[in-house]
Amino acid sequence: MPFLEHLANKGVEIFDRQGVGLLAEAGLWGCIRYHGLVGDMVIISDDAGQFRVGNHALCWVHCERLLQKLMPTKAKEVRSLALVRDLVWRFYKALKIWKQKPSPQAIPAFRRRFDRIFKLRTGYDALDALLVRLHRRKAELLRVLERPEIPLNTNASENDLRSFVIRRKISGGTMSRDGRVARDTMFGLMKTCQKQGLSFYHYLGDRLGIHGKTIPPLAGLIAAKA
Incomplete structure (x- = not known):
């Protein structure tokens, strides 16, 4: 068990399974990167923490699923949520079409459209907080504009x-x-x-x-x- 011996010598509690697992995954990823085995590979995930490594992109389907999980209680909140979900799906479909014939000239327009959607403020607090959260992940959600060959979902x-x-x-x-x-x-x-x-x-x-x-x-x- 050279790895566990190494951790023990470094003062790591080797019976902490979660801690050892985290260090093992970090060492594995570091080795992969050091030897250049993945190159500039894009890792697409549902935002699970263990996959948020390297050149990372977010799955649009899981992004929209967060909107589905909201539970509006007022008619205005229901309408606001329906509007945002419709805008997100339209944007997603536009990205799918763009992927078939990528055009660099269209990229700035996509970025501006993304901002218009995710900077919306509806007055529905839970929805607005989620939009702020998703806007912070803009680079990962729009990774496809840099790498058109990657899928938009997992x-x-x-x-x-x-x-x-x-x-x-x-x-x-x-x-x-x-x-x-x-x-x-x-x-x-x-x-x-x-x-x-x-x-x-x-x-x-x-x-x-x-x-x-x-x-x-x-x-x-x-x-x-x-």
Whole structure:
């Protein structure tokens, strides 16, 4: 346990699992950055703290979901919330259209439009406070203007994880570390086959030596498409 020994020598309480986990993640991210393994990769998240690292962008769907969670009690507040949500969705759709054919000339207009929406003051205190909070994250919400190739939401990655989560909820987890590794490996292969338009069962059959379709190595297929 060289890592735990190193922490102990530095005076860190190694039985503090949360603290050790935080330091381990920081060390891992530092190593990745030091070796230049991610380059200028953009990390898109729902604003969970553990993902707010590197070149970070915020998911627009989760941003709008914060508006959904507000509970207006007056007719005026209901109208104000409906107006803001409509403006946000229109802005989101405009960004999606812009992504298909990015135009640098349109970027200043998007930034001004963002300010007009998120600097609105409606008199509905909870909504106004949320707008102020979201305006502070302008750079992360508009990261797409600098990097048009990135998605505007985390839907694809959440869809990739959904089968893992469903399986975990049904089975309650695995009995051993080997079981967890086997489960994650098989799910990863299945998702990769789906994305490559391949039958996972044909892939398994080929790897197990069952006569049928010949499936080339997945790494080669991914590299060829890239």
